[in-house]
Amino acid sequence: MSPRADAVRNRQKILDAAREQITRSGPEAGMDEIAAAAGVAVGTLYRHFPNKTDLVTAVIAEYLGHVADDAEAANARLAAGATAIDEITSFVERVLETSAVDHAVKAAARALGAATVDEAAESRARAAVEPLIAAAQKDGDLHPDVTVDDFYLLISSAPIDQPPEARARWLTLVFRGLVGPESLKRSENIGKRRPPSR
Template sequence: MTQARAPRADAVRNRKKILVAAGEQITAHGPDVGMDEIAAAAGVAVGTLYRHFPTKTDLVAAVVAEYVARVADDAEAAFARVADGTGRALDELTAFLGRVVEQSATDRAVKAAAHALGTQPANHADEDRAGRAVAALIRAGQADGDVHPDVTVNDIYLLFSTAPTDQPPTARARWLTLVTPGLTAQARQAES
């Protein structure tokens, strides 16, 4: 037992490998990748995969949860920059939106898989974390007079969920351009 290699460490490492592989495979080959393929990509046998995730649904849920966690981290970092005066709220908000859209890596394919399998959002903690950070960002932007007063966290989520993640970068950039005015105060005032 004292001989260096911790037993849990392997399990943890396996879990990570599986999660990563699952994300990659689903992204690359669509939501219908087989469990065998994911296992192979992770370098483990199916049995091992099932030890960590009793169901395909569970696996996908975990992948989605990971993604949510990353998004939450990103949102919090963005707000931190606003809080300490490094960044301006509206800019951070759109940049954040942009970054999320850029991450084709774990994208709509994953969400489609989640949807197809009826996954329930598992990790409320991370979701809340993300939600709070975004809300703070929005409030800051509104305080600046940059973000339209009626914008809510749900609006950002709505845009997330409709981002063209599976399209080429130019399309994604253009989408951002088209969508940003809807968030700004002036633009919406401009329409009468």
């Protein structure tokens, strides 16, 4: 394995360990503990991330990048013939579940003054979600006044600190106010899908 490939692998191990340790211990999670959980030397961790704020910022950026990737994949499935409202509901459900997992990391980011927004990733996600919304509205499955900003509001106000059953029920109720009458039957399955593994 080349040094660069090894460095990439170590960086990912550090990010995964940081997410796990911060979820468990909050902003007090120590860099030594994170390095140990990642199976790397403390010096290796500091070469990648000079301080904890940089590390938490990178964890948040990775999460937002995954959201953007997911939105783009949903848009690609739409272009291949998938139903827009199905892609929207599935996407929002997945974002809700991953947001619940990363809730503690975001709290730590705010406590440490780390960035909680990645403008490039947000721009990618927005560009991918907009066609989904437009297609669902064209199909009559989504109210015509719903916007991308409404979906950001939806996620930002979600009860991500509640148990999975409560989140699923909340999502079902919220979507009943967003979708058109023709898609209410399909929305009954929202929240019943298993969240993706990470």
